[in-house]
Amino acid sequence: MDESIIRTLQEIVGPEHVLTDPEDLLLYAYDASIHAGRPDVVVFPESTEQVSRVMALAHAHHIPVIPRGGGTNLSGGSVAPQGGIVLTLSRMTKVREIDIPNQRAVVEAGLYNLTLQEILAPYGYLYAPDPASQKVSTLGGNVAENAGGPHCLKYGVTTNHVLGLEVVLYDGRVVQLGGKAFDTPGYDLVGLLVGSEGTLGVVTAVTVRLLHVPEAIKTLLAIFDDLDGASQAVSDIIAAGIVPATLEMMDQLMMRAVEEATHAGYPTDAEAVLIIELDGLKDDMEEIADRIAQICQRNRARAVQVARTAEERDKLWAGRRGAFGATGRIKPAYLVNDGTVPRTALPQVLRQVREIGQRYGLPIGNVFHAGDGNLHPLILFDPREEGILELVERAGAEIMRICVEAGGTITGEHGIGLEKIHGMPLIASPAAIQNMRWVKEAFDPVGLLNPGKVLPQTSEGVPA
Amino acid sequence: MDFKELLAPYMDEMLRCTRCGFCQAACPTYDALRMESAVARGKIQLLLSVLNGRLDLSPKLSYYVYRCLDCRLCQQTCLSGVHTDEIFEGARRWLAHVGALPAPLQALEQRVFASHNIAGEDNAHRTLWRENMNLEVPAGQPAEVVFFIGCVASLYPMVYSIPQAFVQVLQRAGVSFSALDGEEWCCGYPLISAGRDAGPLMEHNIAAVERLGARWLVTTCPSCYHTWKTIYPPTSFQVMHATELLAALIEEGRIRPAHPPTVRRAGDAAGPLRVTYHDPCDLGRKSGVYDAPRRVITALPGVELVEMSTHHALATCCGGGGNLESIDPELSAQIAGRRLAQAQRAKAEVLVTACQQCQRTLGMAARRQRVRMPVMDVAELLLSAMEEPA
Amino acid sequence: MNPEEMLTKVGRVLSPHQVITSDLCSACEVDGKRPAIVARPQDAGEVGELLALCSHEGWGVIPWGSGTQIGIGNIPRRYDAALDLGALDEIVDYDAANLTLTAGAGCTLRSLQELVEGKRQLLPLDPPAAERATLGGVVAANAFGPSRLRYGAARDIVLGLQVALTSGEVIDVGGKTVKNVAGYDLTKAFVGSYGTLGVITRVTCRLFPMPPERRWVLVGFDRAGDAFDFVQKVLDSVLLPTSLDLVQGRVVPNRSDVSLWGIISLEGTHEVIQRQYRDLGTMAGGAHARHVEQLADEEPEGQQVRRLVQDMPAVSPEPLVVRLYVPISAVGSLWSAVQHLEAEGQASLNLLARPGLGVLYLMAQARDAHLSTIASTLQALAGEMGGHAIIERIPPEHKVHLDVWGTPRSDWPLMQALKARFDPAGILSPGRFIGRL
Numbered sequence A: 001m002d003e004s005i006i007r008t009l010q011e012i013v014g015p016e017h018v019l020t021d022p023e024d025l026l027l028y029a030y031d032a033s034i035h036a037g038r039p040d041v042v043v044f045p046e047s048t049e050q051v052s053r054v055m056a057l058a059h060a061h062h063i064p065v066i067p068r069g070g071g072t073n074l075s076g077g078s079v080a081p082q083g084g085i086v087l088t089l090s091r092m093t094k095v096r097e098i099d100i101p102n103q104r105a106v107v108e109a110g111l112y113n114l115t116l117q118e119i120l121a122p123y124g125y126l127y128a129p130d131p132a133s134q135k136v137s138t139l140g141g142n143v144a145e146n147a148g149g150p151h152c153l154k155y156g157v158t159t160n161h162v163l164g165l166e167v168v169l170y171d172g173r174v175v176q177l178g179g180k181a182f183d184t185p186g187y188d189l190v191g192l193l194v195g196s197e198g199t200l201g202v203v204t205a206v207t208v209r210l211l212h213v214p215e216a217i218k219t220l221l222a223i224f225d226d227l228d229g230a231s232q233a234v235s236d237i238i239a240a241g242i243v244p245a246t247l248e249m250m251d252q253l254m255m256r257a258v259e260e261a262t263h264a265g266y267p268t269d270a271e272a273v274l275i276i277e278l279d280g281l282k283d284d285m286e287e288i289a290d291r292i293a294q295i296c297q298r299n300r301a302r303a304v305q306v307a308r309t310a311e312e313r314d315k316l317w318a319g320r321r322g323a324f325g326a327t328g329r330i331k332p333a334y335l336v337n338d339g340t341v342p343r344t345a346l347p348q349v350l351r352q353v354r355e356i357g358q359r360y361g362l363p364i365g366n367v368f369h370a371g372d373g374n375l376h377p378l379i380l381f382d383p384r385e386e387g388i389l390e391l392v393e394r395a396g397a398e399i400m401r402i403c404v405e406a407g408g409t410i411t412g413e414h415g416i417g418l419e420k421i422h423g424m425p426l427i428a429s430p431a432a433i434q435n436m437r438w439v440k441e442a443f444d445p446v447g448l449l450n451p452g453k454v455l456p457q458t459s460e461g462v463p464a
Numbered sequence B: 001m002d003f004k005e006l007l008a009p010y011m012d013e014m015l016r017c018t019r020c021g022f023c024q025a026a027c028p029t030y031d032a033l034r035m036e037s038a039v040a041r042g043k044i045q046l047l048l049s050v051l052n053g054r055l056d057l058s059p060k061l062s063y064y065v066y067r068c069l070d071c072r073l074c075q076q077t078c079l080s081g082v083h084t085d086e087i088f089e090g091a092r093r094w095l096a097h098v099g100a101l102p103a104p105l106q107a108l109e110q111r112v113f114a115s116h117n118i119a120g121e122d123n124a125h126r127t128l129w130r131e132n133m134n135l136e137v138p139a140g141q142p143a144e145v146v147f148f149i150g151c152v153a154s155l156y157p158m159v160y161s162i163p164q165a166f167v168q169v170l171q172r173a174g175v176s177f178s179a180l181d182g183e184e185w186c187c188g189y190p191l192i193s194a195g196r197d198a199g200p201l202m203e204h205n206i207a208a209v210e211r212l213g214a215r216w217l218v219t220t221c222p223s224c225y226h227t228w229k230t231i232y233p234p235t236s237f238q239v240m241h242a243t244e245l246l247a248a249l250i251e252e253g254r255i256r257p258a259h260p261p262t263v264r265r266a267g268d269a270a271g272p273l274r275v276t277y278h279d280p281c282d283l284g285r286k287s288g289v290y291d292a293p294r295r296v297i298t299a300l301p302g303v304e305l306v307e308m309s310t311h312h313a314l315a316t317c318c319g320g321g322g323n324l325e326s327i328d329p330e331l332s333a334q335i336a337g338r339r340l341a342q343a344q345r346a347k348a349e350v351l352v353t354a355c356q357q358c359q360r361t362l363g364m365a366a367r368r369q370r371v372r373m374p375v376m377d378v379a380e381l382l383l384s385a386m387e388e389p390a
Numbered sequence C: 001m002n003p004e005e006m007l008t009k010v011g012r013v014l015s016p017h018q019v020i021t022s023d024l025c026s027a028c029e030v031d032g033k034r035p036a037i038v039a040r041p042q043d044a045g046e047v048g049e050l051l052a053l054c055s056h057e058g059w060g061v062i063p064w065g066s067g068t069q070i071g072i073g074n075i076p077r078r079y080d081a082a083l084d085l086g087a088l089d090e091i092v093d094y095d096a097a098n099l100t101l102t103a104g105a106g107c108t109l110r111s112l113q114e115l116v117e118g119k120r121q122l123l124p125l126d127p128p129a130a131e132r133a134t135l136g137g138v139v140a141a142n143a144f145g146p147s148r149l150r151y152g153a154a155r156d157i158v159l160g161l162q163v164a165l166t167s168g169e170v171i172d173v174g175g176k177t178v179k180n181v182a183g184y185d186l187t188k189a190f191v192g193s194y195g196t197l198g199v200i201t202r203v204t205c206r207l208f209p210m211p212p213e214r215r216w217v218l219v220g221f222d223r224a225g226d227a228f229d230f231v232q233k234v235l236d237s238v239l240l241p242t243s244l245d246l247v248q249g250r251v252v253p254n255r256s257d258v259s260l261w262g263i264i265s266l267e268g269t270h271e272v273i274q275r276q277y278r279d280l281g282t283m284a285g286g287a288h289a290r291h292v293e294q295l296a297d298e299e300p301e302g303q304q305v306r307r308l309v310q311d312m313p314a315v316s317p318e319p320l321v322v323r324l325y326v327p328i329s330a331v332g333s334l335w336s337a338v339q340h341l342e343a344e345g346q347a348s349l350n351l352l353a354r355p356g357l358g359v360l361y362l363m364a365q366a367r368d369a370h371l372s373t374i375a376s377t378l379q380a381l382a383g384e385m386g387g388h389a390i391i392e393r394i395p396p397e398h399k400v401h402l403d404v405w406g407t408p409r410s411d412w413p414l415m416q417a418l419k420a421r422f423d424p425a426g427i428l429s430p431g432r433f434i435g436r437l
């Protein structure tokens, strides 16, 4: 990259916040997926104004910009396959406003999700989306991926809780979309930006909706000796008109890794567990818990346990949140699909996933948001094995396909990024993809923001 | 020769890292810098790149590897159980071997070899800490207990108070002990943690202690403790940390704390003295000693032990760990400030630790930030709660 | 536009009985403008073909559901054809086990609600005039009612759409799962776009289990200040009301003479409802309430109350209806700020507040000459309080100098760019949206 551009970047953000050495570029060539792509320069702005100047510079010189938060996405979203500037928001962590009377908070994009929760806790409020990565994923990244989390079953995902965004456009213009009030007149640009994976604009600040902490919480662990029983129970609970706060499933392979990592108390001899949490008013919680226990028992649950203390509950959740990270105990790498299917299709789709694993000789672990039908089959492998990556990708593509065939979609929360770009034609017709391209052009006419992500090239087909 | 074979055995361990990034939340250095180069996931990717031939050795690479507190929070919290300690130890050994030690560490190494202490002073000055006390401290005499004082507490006036307090407590409890004075050499930890061997230092120290016929070696320094306990070859005597000895003395009734600790309190302070305890990494996470210091603190009258938001195995490092202070003193200070802020948020009146290095970094942070919170050693707090000898 | 010529061209797409001309088109007037034809396509394909034709000919076209929201918008720049979507009334897929429903845009909300209530499920959209409102219209307007507090608006409930584009193509966006991040969330672009980007032909919604019991709680206050104190307490509590509205005046029949009513709905099991009722009673007492009572939803009086809060903005006779939005804690001050209009004799007002949503409906009767001044004053007032105001109803002549959506903001060029790509010929409800897009 041109020296003069580097110098200008240094003037904008300060020399210590511009990295160009090969070591540093390697450090921003990966995320939590199996993809890589090395940028030409990494910058760390600390204000919206700096972001705006960086964008204007990139625009003037036609340089791609890849926004980055915590680098924890699972689809290759923050790597730089075409080089360019990685724009890391990790220094933009200011809390601009905690506005309890209006049940809103305005925070900068680099703030971790969990940090926001910790700030809100003393007020008795929370921000509902709780991705398992909340310790290290940023609100900007959550917005860009429309992140979900265990409690999104009851409360909805990021898009249901973000009301306003401060966005820097491709040419450096700063716009405010939405705000503290609902329904800003005009098109729902906030709704479009959420889930746009850094391809439409750089989010610098987020206005979120806060919810009151529920009066009571009850966490159940239902233990099953067969996977079918567990997935049928999920479907039956929902069909019975119960909407728990969470309805998570973990299978045996994942429980073993998790237990080794966290000693959370998961029964490693069982085939599967459901982590079911109820929240809300205390008055009927007991009764609902009983009904859930009955449904589980009808589906051959071995036991339904209740977390007796906050500590027990925290441990279960620490185990659940740590599950992806713990897979390193089984195999060095994983590819995680996150297709979503109608809940009634869960038993069948899980059987198909297992069958795919057997056919390819690949271990597949499952730990996922079952209540939303949002699968997370983790295909575990050792990248050093000859030809394995191709095998893994083929198995992944098959899983995407069966999710679509079951009436679902290829990704529920992890995004398309680079990883699932070949799968896009499975769920979007050429005309629908063309529509998305219009959106892209309206926001980023030159195509400088996170190029090569989300939208397949016109000629892109589905792999065989 | 690039000695990469020194790294190769860690390949499997490094591949276990799934790049989930959770170490960002644990790493105090990352918290301060917010750059991937600070965090375990990043360093592992760099080392893997070296092994895969995608990256060459460079001063920057070495700097990144050494810019580390070696506090092991990344390992403690890693879900895949990646042994970052082993990986980074291997990496440092490799770097030291190929002559890529950062300049401040090279200088440190030379000082230790030449003078047998980290300060580069005449080793005979190791007695300075006790010379301004009107107390006889036995040295070089046969004793049941040898007190291994450590370079920092012997030679840095700011923390003389730690051995001074400790020996007074020992004397009031009637413990027979001896110091080594100039026969005490650096335990070797700074060299080992830089990737070097410390064989000659270890041999000398073992011989010096054995000469006095001691059954116990006691240290106030957690790093010496950790080194003696886990890196030294087996010895004829047992190694214990000062806080373990103090807790035992209290429990045996040989020490009787008589009154609340005499420390400066704010004018409006009421109720029991709120004391928080900072777990030194070398004592807690790396050696498993969490309870002894807390048992001492809670044995004192009028004291309430309050925990900071991170404690025990998850305690945040004070910023003084590993080689960070040599490599980047400012960063070390910044991290200390954050730990101090945790103590403030816990509404502690006194910050107690059991390590001269933690005490220095945290004490300097308090001074810099004009925080009027005394930072002291467990032994000092205990001494202040004991009756003056008649 | 010559209707004969139009008819010939439309005749290539639709059969004659699907097209209405002449006086009969008066039913589809918008802001005093009458289309030359009203076309009634049978399926999405025909909608697409018509749109392609309109694009080609440059005819302005306005999609119609049942017209309950059609008044919202600026005066159409051009209006040649109305697109009556009433024939798209197919139930495509009612998947009760997965709590989703896919239905044609022309289905009335009421018919769908009756359908799912049969399986003890709920389609929780309760905009004004729900008996007539069509699913497509409600979604296109992101219309909502009191229960948005619990269930969200169309934006939150719609999972997927089928849309006919001005190119003639018909696309599916979103899907039938609650979570879906495959590509841009185009559903959000179309929901609330008031028929200016494409024509919604089919909608997939998420459904909810029918609560075991629903009740209304009426709380009467003498002073607005007391009522808003009460509201603030409720919103800052652990209680989970489904809706919370404040209405002014003697709107609840056969009740004591209070100046404001708090109207709250509660859902859930009997215990949960009664527990909340007790807590509400305590809070109301603390806020000097004069009257507290509960009504079962299924009783006639319960239904009456439901219709009152749901339909008020649609059925009130005033010539000016404004929907104001502010941050939620500002609704109380907004409520008192608008009172000066009445105090100064400029208008007589009828108010409905949804404090949990930050919404205030203002219905005003005033001298005709004053209406646009009042409307702009309200837009400015909401703006100062961190919100905005949409003029839902005002005689068309006042719209000439007034953007009913308020002044475009810095994000408007993006909207313009979107519109230019989705509707390059500018034929879909031309000029009606913000900034006369």
Ligand SMILES: Cc1cc2nc3c(=O)[nH]c(=O)nc-3n(C[C@H](O)[C@H](O)[C@H](O)COP(=O)(O)OP(=O)(O)OC[C@H]3O[C@@H](n4cnc5c(N)ncnc54)[C@H](O)[C@@H]3O)c2cc1C
Binding pocket: A031, A032, A066, A067, A068, A069, A070, A071, A072, A073, A074, A077, A078, A089, A109, A110, A130, A131, A132, A133, A136, A137, A138, A139, A140, A141, A142, A143, A144, A145, A146, A147, A148, A149, A150, A197, A198, A199, A201, A202, A203, A204, A321, A322, A323, A324, A325, A413, A414, A450, B019, B020, B021
């Ligand atoms: C162990 C583990 C568990 C996880 N659990 C969940 C889960 O439960 N639910 C879930 O939804 N996801 C989960 N994820 C995935 C990941 O954490 C989320 O996608 C998260 O939202 C990414 O945030 P980030 O800050 O790391 O963003 P990054 O990974 O840095 O970036 C993600 C995308 O957002 C863009 N981006 C980042 N910041 C901005 C910005 N300010 N403006 C514009 N674009 C931006 C990037 O370009 C990229 O396309 C998990 C990941 C891991 C490793």
